[in-house]
Amino acid sequence: MTMFMNACAFLFRVLTLPLHVAELVGILSFYKRVFPIIVNKVTFSYNDKMKDKKRELFQNLDKFYSTKGSLRILEVGCGTGANFEHYPTGCKITCIDPNPHFKSYLEKNMAKNDHLVYDSFIVASGENLQAVKDSSMDVVVCTLVLCSVKDTPRVLQEAKRVLRPGGAFFFLEHVVSDPSTWIYFFQHVLQPLWYYFGDGCETTRATWKHIEAAGFSDLQLRHIHAPLFFMIKPHIVGYAVK
Structure with missing residues (x-):
């Protein structure tokens, strides 16, 4: 099965070779x-x-208020602001995303979720949070982000750096399936095409x-x-928890 899967994946890599070349020379930049x-x-x-899963996850945010009052949240890879509706009233939100073209959609969600306080939108990758001070956040949020970053361990270390002691890193991510499943097979076979569709x-x-x-x-992971x-x-x- 592994040999067949690798052969199929190779075929898709060959089929997507023109997309790979286009990415290297910058032609695909419009997709941003x-x-x-x-x-x-x-x-x-x-x-x-x-x-329901998001509501259950973000109910735990109440545990991480600091003595400074409002809950300070850094959302890495904020995208369109899909999590805003689940944050407690009065939270102070800093948004980071490497794609500046999300800003207009982000602003619409900010206006819709006026129970929050918005600090800033920073154009940066999760591996480079230099614009955020050490130990300055109560919570760092990543949802559907770690699937596309270039260096996952680096992102996690940056999250730890900006979190105050006792602060928490919240995550909701899709991952690889068990190797015994057909999902695992198709994840590997179709990955070369999925990469370009999913930026x-x-x-x-x-x-x-x-x-x-x-x-x-401390880690609470399911x-x-x-x-x-x-x-x-x-x-x-x-x-x-840091």
């Missing part, structure tokens, strides 16, 4: 403008299907291993099967 439009449309469906998204990452190895003092397209059914959800 198109991708927020796609995400904005997909978000409505994802949020509807995952509403760098990878379905074959065992992200939980990086979180477990990141050195948090594996779940989400009611979504089969390629992204396997998810992990939880939070890790």
Whole structure:
């Protein structure tokens, strides 16, 4: 089965070779403008299907208020602001995303969720949070972000750096399936095409291993099967305390 899977994956890599070349020479840069439009449309469906899971996860935010009053949240890879409706009233939100074209959609969600206080929108990758001070956040949030970052351990270390002692890293991510499943097979076979459709998204990452190895003092992590397209059914959800 492994040999057949690798052969199929190789075939898809060959078929997507023109896309790879186009990316190398910069022709695909226009997709950075198109991708927020796609995400904005997909978000409505994802949020509807995952509403209960998100509500359950973010109910734990109340545990991490600091003595400074409002809950300070840094959302890495904020996208269109799909999580805002689940944050407690009065939270102070700092948003970071490497794609500046998300800003217009983000502003619409900010206006819709006026129970929050918005600090700033920073154009940066999760691996480079230099604009955020050490120990300045109560919570860092990543949802559907660690599937596409270039260096997952680096993102997690940056999250730990900006969190205050006792602060928490919240996550909700799709991950690779069990190797005995057909989902695992198709995740690996279709990954070369999925990468370009998802602007760098990878379905074959065992992200939980990086979180477990990141050195948090406490980790609450669950594996779940989400009611979504089969390629992204396997998810992990939880939070890790600095």
